[in-house]
Amino acid sequence: MSGPQGNPQDAPDRDTEDFIRRLAAAARQEQFLTVVSREDALAAFRAAVPHAALAPEMVPLAQALGRVLAGDVASPIDVPPFDRALVDGFALRAADTEGAAPSQPRRLALNREILACGVAPALPVAPGTATPIATGGVIPRGADAVVMVEQTEFDEASLVIDVSAPVRPGQFVGYAGADMALGETVLRKGLTITAREIGMLAACGLAAVPVVRRPRVAILSTGDELVAPGSPLRPGAIYDSNGAIVAASVAENGGEPVALGIVRDDEAALEEALRGALAGHDLVVLSGGTSKGAGDVSHRILGQLGSPGILVHGVALKPGKPLCLAVAQNTPVVVLPGFPTSAMFTFHEFVVPLIRALAGLPPREEQAVAACVPQRVPSELGRTEFVMASLGRGPEGPVALPLPKGSGSVTAFSQADGFFAIPAARSGLEAGEAVSVVRLGAGVRMPDLTIVGSHCVGLDRLVGLLAERGFTARTVWVGSAGGLAALRRGECDLAAMHLLDPETGRYNAPLLDDGMRLAPGWRRLQGVVFREGDGRFEGRSAEAGIAAALAEPDSVMVNRNAGSGTRLLVDGLLKGARPAGFWNQPRSHNAVAAAVAQGRADWGVAIASVAKAYGLGFRPLTEEHYDFAYAGGTEDRPALAAFLSLLGALETAAALEKLGFTPVGEAR
Numbered sequence: 001m002s003g004p005q006g007n008p009q010d011a012p013d014r015d016t017e018d019f020i021r022r023l024a025a026a027a028r029q030e031q032f033l034t035v036v037s038r039e040d041a042l043a044a045f046r047a048a049v050p051h052a053a054l055a056p057e058m059v060p061l062a063q064a065l066g067r068v069l070a071g072d073v074a075s076p077i078d079v080p081p082f083d084r085a086l087v088d089g090f091a092l093r094a095a096d097t098e099g100a101a102p103s104q105p106r107r108l109a110l111n112r113e114i115l116a117c118g119v120a121p122a123l124p125v126a127p128g129t130a131t132p133i134a135t136g137g138v139i140p141r142g143a144d145a146v147v148m149v150e151q152t153e154f155d156e157a158s159l160v161i162d163v164s165a166p167v168r169p170g171q172f173v174g175y176a177g178a179d180m181a182l183g184e185t186v187l188r189k190g191l192t193i194t195a196r197e198i199g200m201l202a203a204c205g206l207a208a209v210p211v212v213r214r215p216r217v218a219i220l221s222t223g224d225e226l227v228a229p230g231s232p233l234r235p236g237a238i239y240d241s242n243g244a245i246v247a248a249s250v251a252e253n254g255g256e257p258v259a260l261g262i263v264r265d266d267e268a269a270l271e272e273a274l275r276g277a278l279a280g281h282d283l284v285v286l287s288g289g290t291s292k293g294a295g296d297v298s299h300r301i302l303g304q305l306g307s308p309g310i311l312v313h314g315v316a317l318k319p320g321k322p323l324c325l326a327v328a329q330n331t332p333v334v335v336l337p338g339f340p341t342s343a344m345f346t347f348h349e350f351v352v353p354l355i356r357a358l359a360g361l362p363p364r365e366e367q368a369v370a371a372c373v374p375q376r377v378p379s380e381l382g383r384t385e386f387v388m389a390s391l392g393r394g395p396e397g398p399v400a401l402p403l404p405k406g407s408g409s410v411t412a413f414s415q416a417d418g419f420f421a422i423p424a425a426r427s428g429l430e431a432g433e434a435v436s437v438v439r440l441g442a443g444v445r446m447p448d449l450t451i452v453g454s455h456c457v458g459l460d461r462l463v464g465l466l467a468e469r470g471f472t473a474r475t476v477w478v479g480s481a482g483g484l485a486a487l488r489r490g491e492c493d494l495a496a497m498h499l500l501d502p503e504t505g506r507y508n509a510p511l512l513d514d515g516m517r518l519a520p521g522w523r524r525l526q527g528v529v530f531r532e533g534d535g536r537f538e539g540r541s542a543e544a545g546i547a548a549a550l551a552e553p554d555s556v557m558v559n560r561n562a563g564s565g566t567r568l569l570v571d572g573l574l575k576g577a578r579p580a581g582f583w584n585q586p587r588s589h590n591a592v593a594a595a596v597a598q599g600r601a602d603w604g605v606a607i608a609s610v611a612k613a614y615g616l617g618f619r620p621l622t623e624e625h626y627d628f629a630y631a632g633g634t635e636d637r638p639a640l641a642a643f644l645s646l647l648g649a650l651e652t653a654a655a656l657e658k659l660g661f662t663p664v665g666e667a668r
């Protein structure tokens with residue numbers, strides 16, 4: 001027998017020894033993290049790593065798109081290279097047409113050549129003559145203007161034209177160098193080359209252009225739990241999202257991502273991967289394994305790869321505390337915290353400025369919006385806390401709604417409009433305090449409608465239909481009670497809710513404040529979920545199945561959070577019993593279904609559509625009402641009016657039925 005269960009009298013076996021060694025190593029990490037301020041960390045990094053553009057390289061025009069110009073470009077020729085006709089007509093001497101009028105046309109003899117494009121003129125335009133010329137043709141010697149063919153009378157017999165209005169000198173002539181003059185600086189260093197600049201370079205005859213070499217950034221994700229997207233997910237594993245988001249962000253900021261994949265939490269494997277990454281790259285970005293866990297080894301290896309090694313390990317930031325900045329073999333190495341929001345945040349703060357500087361790009365443009373926080377926002381004293389927020393329209397201007405997702409969230413960064421900071425010296429912001437929200441993307445605009453509350457795939461579908469009608473909606477999932485509270489504070493247009501009032505046994509309506517209105521949404525079938533084939537539930541009613549499960553001491557349930565409508569149903573089923581799993585109280589139908597599907601629990605209560613998505617058995621209990629509350633008097637706002645009319649639309653009813661919900665909207 002092996003493992004920690006072995007006979008205690010035996011000498012510890014290898015597995016036990018390994019277990020103890022790893023735990024002890026993790027405990028020692030405590031001394032590793034020396035937290036410094038964000039400013040000190042940035043200063044240390046800038047002092048050790050030159051933040052300057054890399055050397056230039058020549059690239060052909062076909063590869064120049066998106067690259068950064070490494071030097072000013074002067075035109076080597078005049079563009080256009082010669083004076084040219086801007087219309088189809090005749091090149092002539094303007095002086096010959098002085099005093100011309102319909103009653104007194106001026107007659108000009110035609111020279112015997114036609115100046116099509118690309119033809120070098122052979123004959124001069126002598127006084128009293130003109131030469132046929134095409135748009136783009138070279139203006140011949142002697143001529144100083146062009147008259148349009150339709151403003152002349154041509155006489156075939158005598159090969160003359162009559163001009164019946166005076167022609168201004170220079171008329172319809174495009175002069176050499178008018179667009180770009182020989183020697184003129186036409187493009188400036190540091191500019192990002194777009195299609196327009198490529199056109200200019202081609203017009204000057206340049207086939208290649210000097211651009212800043214793109215920083216090659218090696219990207220590694222560390223963790224035994226990581227699986228590359230596209231592969232099946234084994235139990236306990238998660239997909240490597242940091243690798244993908246870091247690679248894309250490197251490219252977005254002018255770098256060349258070199259994805260080196262996933263490395264196990266193993267010192268030897270990681271050291272080998274790191275040594276490989278250091279060679280031939282301008283920067284190495286790792287994520288994960290920088291904190292204090294037993295598997296967190298990245299930073300330890302960095303101490304062994306050469307001086308100066310680790311510059312900073314621990315920054316007084318939230319998210320992002322365990323960030324590690326190092327230099328080894330003359331190459332900067334950044335270890336981002338594993339949590340996706342922490343990783344992205346520290347990447348934007350510490351890595352983006354370096355990549356942009358190496359790429360020759362100006363610092364990222366940041367736009368800030370003044371807003372106020374609608375509720376108290378707590379924060380940790382001693383760490384500058386950055387709060388991801390979405391912007392909404394409040395009664396007195398923009399409000400910043402903190403997103404209720406933590407560092408582990410992958411969605412916060414994309415669902416947020418921006419972030420605001422709470423200084424290290426504060427333990428929170430008070431309701432109504434002003435903040436400056438730094439916008440994350442230039443193109444983001446405020447949504448037409450903000451919906452806060454409980455998630456439903458039916459609502460996802462409705463938001464899609466609303467978008468087809470030209471209105472954007474922002475959804476923030478904080479649960480039914482959270483949605484109602486947000487509506488009360490004026491933070492949203494709609495609260496999406498399914499709350500059962502225990503006193504009346506009715507859904508939603510009894511819980512609204514005065515002045516709030518309820519728009520009926522749809523019904524969701526709720527029931528007991530279990531794994532197919534579970535003998536306790538197969539062939540039994542919900543109640544009988546639960547009675548069988550409660551009778552078995554080994555069976556484990558999964559509950560729901562207090563305050564949710566589902567919890568009231570569960571309480572009704574349990575009749576005061578507190579079986580194993582009672583205190584496992586997740587906040588969503590999905591979390592309940594996942595717990596049962598993965599065998600962490602045997603039964604719980606969830607809606608039918610979710611049970612189906614997880615392939616679970618289902619015994620119906622009751623129908624839950626999923627409705628929308630809004631403030632009376634706001635229903636005429638265009639986006640809200642469009643949403644309310646969608647609720648009653650046949651198209652919506654069909655879409656909801658397809659998803660397994662029972663629409664009630666038409667009844668209104």
Ligand SMILES: Nc1nc2c(c(=O)[nH]1)N[C@H]1C(S)=C(S)[C@@H](COP(=O)(O)OP(=O)(O)OC[C@H]3O[C@@H](n4cnc5c(N)ncnc54)[C@H](O)[C@@H]3O)O[C@H]1N2
Pocket residue numbers: 221222223225226238239240241242243287288289290291292293296319320321322336337338339340342407408
């Ligand atoms: N005892 C302590 N534990 C933790 C502390 C602490 O101070 N004491 N700090 C916490 C903070 S703050 C953060 S942030 C995290 C960061 O830890 P690591 O950088 O060591 O990251 P891991 O432990 O490897 O992973 C954390 C988390 O993120 C997931 N992860 C990792 N890599 C990826 C990836 N490439 N793609 C998607 N998700 C990833 C990983 O599975 C974990 O769930 O530590 C706290 N702990």
Ligand code: MOO
Pocket residue numbers: 317318319320321322337339342407408
């Ligand atoms: O720094 Mo961690 O990022 O607080 O979650």
